[in-house]
Amino acid sequence: MATWLLPVLLAAGQLALLPLDPLSRWQNVTVVLASLAVAGGLGLRLRRPVGSLLVVSAALAVATTVVSADDHVAAVLLIGLADLIALFSVAARCPMRTMLLSLGGLVVWQGALSAVQSGVTSDLALEVLLSLAVNGMAAAFGRVRRRWHRDRAAAARRLAAAETAHREAAAAERGRLARELHDVTAHHLTSIVVNAQAADLLAEQRPELRDEALSFAARTGRETLDALRRLVAILPADAADAQEEAPPLSELVAGFAQLGQQVVLDLPDGDPPGPLAGALHGIAREALTNTLRYAPGSTIKIRFWYGRDSAEFTVDDDGTGTEATGVVGLGGGRGVTGMRDRAQALGGTLTADPRDGGGWRVQASLPYAESRNQRVNRWLRSQAVIDAGLVLLAVLLPAAGLFAPDSALNTAATLLVLAALVAHVVPLLWRRHGPWWVLLAVAATTWLGPLLVAAGVVGDEDSWVFLFSAGAEVIAVYAVAAYGVRPRLTWLAGLGAALSSAVALSVLMVAVSAASSGNPFVNIFGLALLAVFTVLIAVLLAAPMFGSWAAGRAARVRRERRRSREESGVASATALAGLRARAERARFADGLRAAVLQHAAALPQAADRGDLPTVLTSAREALRAMRSLLDNLTTQAVPASAVLTGSDQEVPPSVFG
Numbered sequence: 001m002a003t004w005l006l007p008v009l010l011a012a013g014q015l016a017l018l019p020l021d022p023l024s025r026w027q028n029v030t031v032v033l034a035s036l037a038v039a040g041g042l043g044l045r046l047r048r049p050v051g052s053l054l055v056v057s058a059a060l061a062v063a064t065t066v067v068s069a070d071d072h073v074a075a076v077l078l079i080g081l082a083d084l085i086a087l088f089s090v091a092a093r094c095p096m097r098t099m100l101l102s103l104g105g106l107v108v109w110q111g112a113l114s115a116v117q118s119g120v121t122s123d124l125a126l127e128v129l130l131s132l133a134v135n136g137m138a139a140a141f142g143r144v145r146r147r148w149h150r151d152r153a154a155a156a157r158r159l160a161a162a163e164t165a166h167r168e169a170a171a172a173e174r175g176r177l178a179r180e181l182h183d184v185t186a187h188h189l190t191s192i193v194v195n196a197q198a199a200d201l202l203a204e205q206r207p208e209l210r211d212e213a214l215s216f217a218a219r220t221g222r223e224t225l226d227a228l229r230r231l232v233a234i235l236p237a238d239a240a241d242a243q244e245e246a247p248p249l250s251e252l253v254a255g256f257a258q259l260g261q262q263v264v265l266d267l268p269d270g271d272p273p274g275p276l277a278g279a280l281h282g283i284a285r286e287a288l289t290n291t292l293r294y295a296p297g298s299t300i301k302i303r304f305w306y307g308r309d310s311a312e313f314t315v316d317d318d319g320t321g322t323e324a325t326g327v328v329g330l331g332g333g334r335g336v337t338g339m340r341d342r343a344q345a346l347g348g349t350l351t352a353d354p355r356d357g358g359g360w361r362v363q364a365s366l367p368y369a370e371s372r373n374q375r376v377n378r379w380l381r382s383q384a385v386i387d388a389g390l391v392l393l394a395v396l397l398p399a400a401g402l403f404a405p406d407s408a409l410n411t412a413a414t415l416l417v418l419a420a421l422v423a424h425v426v427p428l429l430w431r432r433h434g435p436w437w438v439l440l441a442v443a444a445t446t447w448l449g450p451l452l453v454a455a456g457v458v459g460d461e462d463s464w465v466f467l468f469s470a471g472a473e474v475i476a477v478y479a480v481a482a483y484g485v486r487p488r489l490t491w492l493a494g495l496g497a498a499l500s501s502a503v504a505l506s507v508l509m510v511a512v513s514a515a516s517s518g519n520p521f522v523n524i525f526g527l528a529l530l531a532v533f534t535v536l537i538a539v540l541l542a543a544p545m546f547g548s549w550a551a552g553r554a555a556r557v558r559r560e561r562r563r564s565r566e567e568s569g570v571a572s573a574t575a576l577a578g579l580r581a582r583a584e585r586a587r588f589a590d591g592l593r594a595a596v597l598q599h600a601a602a603l604p605q606a607a608d609r610g611d612l613p614t615v616l617t618s619a620r621e622a623l624r625a626m627r628s629l630l631d632n633l634t635t636q637a638v639p640a641s642a643v644l645t646g647s648d649q650e651v652p653p654s655v656f657g
Contacts, residue, residue: 007042011035034063038082045089053086084138092143137389188224196616201454266303279342287315319359345613394425420448431479439476446504473497481552495548498541506533
């Protein structure tokens with residue numbers, strides 16, 4: 001019903017105007033049929049915007065050709081707005097390319113129609129420019145509306161995500177803590193088990209390995225213990241505060257190379273963005289730990305490159321290493337899930353599958369955030385088109401009379417008048433960034449017209465072009481009310497603009513009167529006339545100035561209310577989610593102190609005593625305690641969208657940890 005309300009009102013209003021502009025019977029029939037066709041075309045604007053524009057343009061072409069719009073303006077006054085409405089719908093609902101093609105086609109169509117109806121005259125170029133400005137602004141407003149809908153949809157998604165995070169905060173935090181514990185301890189403890197087991201098995205053939213394994217266990221055990229204690233210390237803090245900058249992949253690879261892993265790096269120049277670097281480091285660390293467990297000594301290739309819209313990352317091992325059977329079963333079955341969660345957190349995907357010919361491949365595809373700048377640029381261009389269209393219209397409307405055959409201006413005077421008009425409206429291009437300064441600049445350049453008239457550059461017969469100067473002030477007042485600082489004082493913009501424009505226009509009118517009568521400008525009569533004109537014009541301008549201020553103020557209030565409503569909902573849900581996550585971190589810290597730390601503390605002590613069997617037992621027990629703690633965390637009911645799911649069943653724990 002709402003879709004047809006505007007078309008019906010437009011057609012009804014146009015038919016109501018017919019008696020005011022007498023036409024022949026044939027012309028009346030044409031206008032009625034054209035109005036109905038326009039209404040029907042606009043009714044399709046939401047479902048078939050391009051088709052709606054075609055129907056409306058064709059109907060208007062028939063009406064203006066038969067009726068002769070120059071002589072019967074009222075006959076097509078209202079339906080003449082229909083093509084702007086249809087173009088707005090195209091811009092709001094269709095891709096950029098479709099909008100540009102529709103805009104160009106409409107401007108060419110209207111220019112050709114004008115040439116057929118009125119002939120190719122000197123005014124044709126001006127008409128095409130006006131058509132481009134008006135239609136371009138309609139299309140730009142449509143793109144702004146499209147962006148508005150996208151922002152509202154994005155805000156709704158953010159609120160829904162925040163509410164979901166609130167409901168699932170504890171489960172999500174358990175998953176994050178599980179990954180953190182796994183990342184901090186798994187590869188350290190696994191390295192100790194691998195070295196201690198090798199030294200134990202080869203004790204008779206290579207007795208020197210015992211001392212190396214003990215030294216490595218003492219050093220790595222203390223590092224693990226320190227890492228666990230730091231984790232316990234930071235657990236009560238917020239997750240954002242606990243995150244550290246990921247070290248370069250080269251440092252990670254160097255640590256695994258000391259354990260006998262042969263790793264080849266293939267990376268682009270420059271460091272990836274922060275979140276991307278953290279995800280890559282976590283995925284690479286887990287993948288390398290898995291190869292250390294199940295294929296130590298194999299050759300591994302890590303490759304990272306940027307695709308068109310994503311960052312690609314692969315970790316391949318050739319599967320030629322020897323299986324470390326003593327380590328099998330110590331994995332928690334969460335390695336692949338943790339890597340996949342890291343990729344999904346950035347909106348990407350991750351797979352871990354056997355390679356043809358042996359070995360495994362971990363492959364991640366992550367969105368590259370810089371590609372999103374294109375949408376921002378499109379939004380900025382739409383706003384710039386609106387501002388440029390306003391400036392162009394503000395110049396073209398008064399400048400149209402400068403090139404009329406009866407104009408008394410010479411070339412130099414015409415250029416000066418054009419320069420004055422352009423200088424008056426160009427500041428509007430910055431109305432969103434510095435509205436108060438723009439209003440001041442517009443008010444100051446209003447005086448260029450009176451100065452040119454007073455200097456005799458412009459005669460009284462051409463001075464009317466400056467009467468439209470107040471239009472720029474109306475736009476500037478709206479900008480101050482909508483975007484200016486100190487919102488409570490923005491009403492002063494309407495008052496100041498009304499008084500400034502009234503004084504400038506009064507001086508212009510008195511100067512024209514003095515020039516036409518031959519009397520001097522500064523006398524008692526001239527000053528009295530100036531005062532009368534100022535009061536009358538100020539009263540006339542008060543309505544549009546304060547109306548513009550009220551419209552800008554209303555737009556500002558709506559924008560701030562919408563922003564507050566959207567952001568407060570997200571902030572509230574996020575805060576509640578933070579409280580639940582904090583409680584989960586405190587519970588996790590208690591479990592970590594009671595379980596894993598006990599065995600981790602015994603490990604370096606046994607290494608210092610030279611007790612290799614106890615080192616091996618302590619490392620295994622620490623891994624088992626870690627696994628038990630993680631299993632205990634996941635025994636509670638976890639929603640399907642939580643981080644820890646059964647998705648790791650795709651890859652058996654005996655293959656990837």
